[in-house]
Amino acid sequence: MDFSIGDLARKTGVKVPTIRYYEKEGLIDTPVRTQGNQRRYFQKDLERLAFIRHARNMGLPMTAIRALLALSERPDQPCADADRIAKEQLREVRSRIRQLQKLEVELERISSSCEGGTRAADCQVLKAFADHTLCSGEH
Amino acid sequence: MDFSIGDLARKTGVKVPTIRYYEKEGLIDTPVRTQGNQRRYFQKDLERLAFIRHARNMGLPMTAIRALLALSERPDQPCADADRIAKEQLREVRSRIRQLQKLEVELERISSSCEGGTRAADCQVLKAFADHTLCSGEH
DNA sequence: GGTAGAGGCTCTAGTGACTAGAGGTTCAAG
DNA sequence: CTTGAACCTCTAGTCACTAGAGCCTCTACC
Incomplete structure (x- = not known):
């Protein structure tokens, strides 16, 4: 009970x-x-x-x-508000997905840039994180 | 300077x-x-x-x-760590994208379920949020 | 009925990554 | 020299919980 x-x-x-x-x-x-x-x-x-x-x-x-x-x-x-909230959340989710997909492209580029160079000084990954201008798109 | x-x-x-x-x-x-x-x-x-x-x-x-x-x-x-961090983040991002895509499907279903019923008592959107068993997949 | 221990209670403080505000001081332009 | 934008420190607030201390109650078993 x-x-x-x-x-x-x-x-x-x-x-x-x-x-x-x-x-x-x-x-x-x-x-x-x-x-x-x-x-x-x-x-x-x-x-x-x-x-x-x-x-x-x-x-x-x-x-x-x-x-x-x-x-x-x-x-x-009336339940129009409920519908509006759900649709709003859907828009939010879609926009987050789009943003993450941009990020995915970016990270793919970064994490494939390690050429087996062994020293941090030459590390392309570190350079990629440092330099925004290397990015393909905006974010 | x-x-x-x-x-x-x-x-x-x-x-x-x-x-x-x-x-x-x-x-x-x-x-x-x-x-x-x-x-x-x-x-x-x-x-x-x-x-x-x-x-x-x-x-x-x-x-x-x-x-x-x-x-x-x-x-x-050695910069292997940098590479590992980038790859880890890439995995994270991809998994978040997959999760959000599941959510997207779910929210699409929910927010299209409003049949113009005007009263909250009959609101399919509210029911959909309330009842996890209506969900197609897990999350 | 007695007791052990799982689970309950309140309260405070901490988390991460900042953000806001109060109240005061310094810099730079005119 | 004056004005006001920008700087300083410090405390507290944000969100949605989570962790811990120190104590109390419920339930199952003997």
């Missing part, structure tokens, strides 16, 4: 101190306590925490998660 | 407080001072800071940068 913070941690994959942190930050409800002052959770807490965890895994910033949580608490509100 | 911390900031694109922070962290030399206690820099400082900045732009962690800096200070050392 109810379960401890450790149970909740195991079920959601969120660490115990992180759950307490989320509580302090107001992301999850303050749970009921046992007579001995220990937290006890229920199914609804598990769902909310799983939501947060999943959204975090998807790279959403806490502010976006707060917005989504607020939205899900007012079920009669 | 010599220049101020503001000049150095402009030339490298590293902000003034960040330069002072790097000094405190031992990433750059403690510069000479004017009679009035202001920092004065030279070409070598500019080069070192540009190196750091470029490497940071490439996503290298500070520890890797420290290793590269240490290496470049001992020019007779």
